[in-house]
Amino acid sequence: MLRHAQQRTPPMLVVLFVVWVVSPFVLLGVVNLRSPRWTRRTRLTLCIVTLIVTVASLVIYVDDNIAHRTAKAAFVWVAVPPVSVLVSLIAIGIAIFVDKRSPANLGNTTSTRTN
Numbered sequence: 001m002l003r004h005a006q007q008r009t010p011p012m013l014v015v016l017f018v019v020w021v022v023s024p025f026v027l028l029g030v031v032n033l034r035s036p037r038w039t040r041r042t043r044l045t046l047c048i049v050t051l052i053v054t055v056a057s058l059v060i061y062v063d064d065n066i067a068h069r070t071a072k073a074a075f076v077w078v079a080v081p082p083v084s085v086l087v088s089l090i091a092i093g094i095a096i097f098v099d100k101r102s103p104a105n106l107g108n109t110t111s112t113r114t115n
Contacts, residue, residue, distance in 0.1 A: 021077060024053060024084035031092070038096075045095035053084045 028050045035043050057080055064076045 017077070020081055024057070024081050024088065027085060028053065028088060031088075039099045042092065042095045042099055046092055049088050049091045053088060057084060 028046075032046060032050065035046055038046070060076060060080055
């Protein structure tokens, strides 16, 4: 991206592009800050998803910089952020769904407390 930015790309376009590429990480960071009330399983899923998205994005971006594609060069940089967000939403959504369906959360009305 920086290599192409030096070829008289308008500065505003570069700023928008950087915001686009960084947005999945910002979203995951905000969700991590808001997650202390979630169950342990859901928070663990969030941490794993954050790690996977970060590593996968870095691998994809580094690969694109090393073996730069001439046809549709920006495709990787445009496609990875929404795919990252979609994968994150699906994984976290599944974790929340599983937590709500677990026996501990199905609304046991019997109390095990004795006086």
